Amino acid sequence: MPDRIEHKRSKANVLAEEGTLNPAPEKVSDPKFQEGGFFDPRDIVQVKYEMLRRVSADKMSVTEASDEYGVSRPTFYQARADFDEAGLSGLVPRKRGPRGPHKLQGDVLAFLKEQVVPGEPIRARELTDRIRTKFGLDVHPRTIERALGVKKTA
Structure with a gap:
């Protein structure tokens, strides 16, 4: 030892x-x-x-x-x-700010999950355009990756 x-x-x-x-x-x-x-x-x-x-x-x-x-x-x-x-x-002090996703909830999150095809890479930039078109929301690609549990590479 x-x-x-x-x-x-x-x-x-x-x-x-x-x-x-x-x-x-x-x-x-x-x-x-x-x-x-x-x-x-x-x-x-x-x-x-x-x-x-x-x-x-x-x-x-x-x-x-x-x-x-x-x-x-x-x-x-x-x-x-x-x-x-x-x-x-x-x-005991707590971390400030939102607890969990606040832009991607309900319909938006369900829509995102529908767009994901198992085995295919997630194209977060493309998904931001789809969300903007369907919901009128501007979402950063990394927000989508976090919501879907994708680890950042690089």
Whole structure:
């Protein structure tokens, strides 16, 4: 069995990989987060949770909490809604943007699937013209390839 060299990842690297690295830890002014140790201003989930806790349990105002934790008031309200809906996991940042295909749904996607002949190459550029003619939609060829699950070559 070959020797494996274990590389210890820094907490900042792990937070970045998980998408939970606070982009502005220097804006967190709560003294608990300045002392080091348990409270880490780089951990956005921990920062948001403590901000929500301070308003809920310690009766801090939303404005004070937003200022102390370096976020806007709309961000506070969004964090509270996310927490109310999904608990702690709701505070984990999500990828932004559409979830799944948004141009190619329903009739357009069904039409596309009808056009595909098994064993023949998919000609996405030709399909864009057909979609434009039939549905009046301008669709990029790569959008068609993604919708049909075709891997990009090159």
